[in-house]
Amino acid sequence: MATAPTSFVDETTVIDYQKGDYARTVVICVDNSEVSARAVKWATDHVLRPDDLIVFLHCHPPYLLEQEALGLKENAKQILLSRANILPPEFSKVRAISLLNVSVGFRLFTKITEISPEFVVCGTRGEGPLSKALHGSVSDYLVHTCECSVIVPKPATAF
Numbered sequence: 001m002a003t004a005p006t007s008f009v010d011e012t013t014v015i016d017y018q019k020g021d022y023a024r025t026v027v028i029c030v031d032n033s034e035v036s037a038r039a040v041k042w043a044t045d046h047v048l049r050p051d052d053l054i055v056f057l058h059c060h061p062p063y064l065l066e067q068e069a070l071g072l073k074e075n076a077k078q079i080l081l082s083r084a085n086i087l088p089p090e091f092s093k094v095r096a097i098s099l100l101n102v103s104v105g106f107r108l109f110t111k112i113t114e115i116s117p118e119f120v121v122c123g124t125r126g127e128g129p130l131s132k133a134l135h136g137s138v139s140d141y142l143v144h145t146c147e148c149s150v151i152v153p154k155p156a157t158a159f
Contacts, residue, residue: 015096022053029122039123042153050090059099105141119149
């Protein structure tokens with residue numbers, strides 16, 4: 001009797017820095033929003049060091065049709081590359097990983113746990129309590145579940 005596969009490839013490494021000469025590991029969760037770009041810029045200005053290994057994580061929902069797979073994977077790749085390009089040249093120790101899961105927050109959490117960084121940077125849209133209750137908030141989920149510190153820079157509208 002044939003059995004269903006128990007696992008599938010749900011991550012793709014877009015940029016891979018494999019050398020071991022870095023001081024800290026820092027994860028930055030990104031998407032295609034302006035808030036995400038601002039979080040990367042904030043991190044470079046305030047917490048990142050040139051000798052850090054910076055790991056960009058992006059998670060997208062699974063595709064329904066095989067044709068959608070190529071488009072989503074290419075879109076995720078472009079998001080990761082565009083966020084890595086925000087970094088100044090001295091920040092050259094970079095990994096970028098695209099993840100696939102229905103539960104974005106949970107999948108990011110499991111990968112962050114596997115990486116075991118010193119801290120995580122994650123943008124926020126600045127939603128109110130009602131919107132968070134209805135739609136959930138990835139940054140809020142990570143703040144409450146990750147073992148390491150999670151830094152959530154305030155959105156520009158909060159200032």
